[in-house]
Amino acid sequence: MLCAYVGSMLCAVVPGFRNSAETALNGIGIKLRFARENKIVISNVPELDWSSILVIFGYCVLLLFKVDNNDLFRFKFQYLSSHNRINELKGKLGCSSDLNIPFNKKDEYAIRTMLGTRNLRETVIAFLMNKFDHPDPQISSLCQYLSYTLSWSGDMRVFSIINERLIKTKSPVLSHSTVTAEVDNLEETMKAIGAHTYPQYFCYLCSDSELFHLDVSRFRTLFAVALELDRTFNSSYDGSFISAGVSNASCMEVKKLLERHWEVMEENSRVTTTGRRLPTIRGI
Template identity: 50%
Template sequence: MMNSTNKGNTTLTDTDEAKPSIQNLNNPIAANMHFEIKKIGILFDCDFYIPDEGDHTGIAFRLAYYKVTSAKWSLSNRALCVYVGSMLCSVVPGFRTSVEKSLNEIGIRPRFVSLPSQAKENKVEITYASQLDWSSILVIFGYCILILFNHDDFKNDAVGYKNYISNCIVGLKAKFRWDPSNQLNIPFDSTKVNIISTMLGSDDLRATVKKFLMSNSNHSDSQVGNVCKYLSDVLS
C-alpha cells in the first residue's frame, strides 16, 4: 500500500518522494555541492568614455564628471554607475576589467568610446566637458573610490556620513596646494552615493582598488602616491 505524507498544503506519496525533482527540494544541500545561477535578461549598452592612448587632456574623465554632476542630465541608476566607472578607469586603466565585470552584473554592457578620437562618429559632444586640472581630477577620483565602499558606521546617520565624507574631501585637497576658489561638485547627494556603493561597488572591484592603493603609495608621481597613501589609510 502506498503511504502519503502532508508537507504544507501538498500531499507527497512514496512514489513522489523517489522522484529526483522532489528529492532535490526535500534533501539539504551538501557542503560539497556546487551550482551557479545563470544571468538571464538583456544587457543594456551604454557609452563608456576612455581616453585615447597618450591623451593628457583628461577629456574622458572630465566629460563623465560633467554628466554625473550637471543638472542638465537626468541619469538612470545604470548610467550613473557607468560614468563613475569611466572616471575611475580614465585615471587607472587597470580597473577596467573589474569595473566592466561589475557593470555586467547589473545588466550593463559598456560600449567603449575613446576620446577625443571617436567623439564625432559616436555623436559625443566633448565641448560640455568640465574644466579640471590634474589635482582636481585626483581629488574627485579619490572621492569616487571612497564611495565605492560601505561605511557601516554611518549607515543610519546621514548627517554623520556627510560630515565624515566632507572631512575626507578636505583631507584629499590637503595633499595639494589647493586653491580655495577651486570649487568641485562633490560630495554627491546621498541618493547617488547609495546607488554607486550598492550597484557599482562589487567585492571584486573593491579588492582591485585596495590592491592598487597599497601598491602605489610610493608612486613616481608624488601627487598620485600621496592620494593612494591617504585613501589606503582611510580604508584600512
C-alpha cells in the same frame, strides 16, 4: 547614470581597473564604450586640472566602500563625512577648485550597492597598496590617504574599538562568565581576520561564507561595553544614543560589566591586569 560616471572616472585614471569595472557595470546592465582610436591623456583635459581629477577619482574610490557605519557609530555631524573627506583630499592634493561633489547619501548608497563588487574592490585595494612609492607624488599621497581611510573602516571599526578598549587593556570583562560565548565568537572572528592577507580590509575582501564573522550580534555586549568605554575618551560621539541600544545588548548587563571594568582596572592600576588572552592582529 552615476554608476557609469564613477566607473568611467576610475578607468580614466587607472586603465587597469577596466576589466573589473566593466564586469561590475555589466552586472547592472550598463555597457561602457571606451575610445580606442585616440589615446586621451586625462591630465590634458582642459576642463579639470590634474589635482581636481585626482580628488574626484579619490572620492569615486571611496564610494565603492562602506567607510562609515552609521548604524553602529553615531558621531556628531556625521552627515558631513563625505564633505570632510573631500576637503581632506583637496588639501592632500593641493586642489583649490570648486568641484560638484559629493553626491547625496542616497546616491552614494546606490553606487556602493550596485558598483562596489568584491572583484572591483579587490582590484582597487591591490592598486592602492602597490602605489605608495609612485613617482608622481600626488598619486603616492592619494594612495596612502585612501589606504589609511579604508583601513579598519566600516564594519571593521567594531573590532578596532573592541581591540583598543578591551583587548589591549586586558579588561576583566573578557573573563566574565556572562560573556563567555561572545568572547569565544570574538576569538573565532579575530583569528579569521588575522589570517587574511589584508586584515584591515577583511570586510571588503572576505568571501560570502566569511561574512557571518562580521555580525555584531555575535558579540553585542562586548561591543556595547567597548563603545561606551570609547565614548569616555572620544568627544566626537553624539551624546544622545545609548551604546547598549546600538547593538541590542542588555543595558543592565552592559552597566554591570562597565562597573566591573572600572573597579578592577582601578584596583590593578599599579600591577598587570590578568584576563583572557585573545589573538593579536597585525596592524590594528
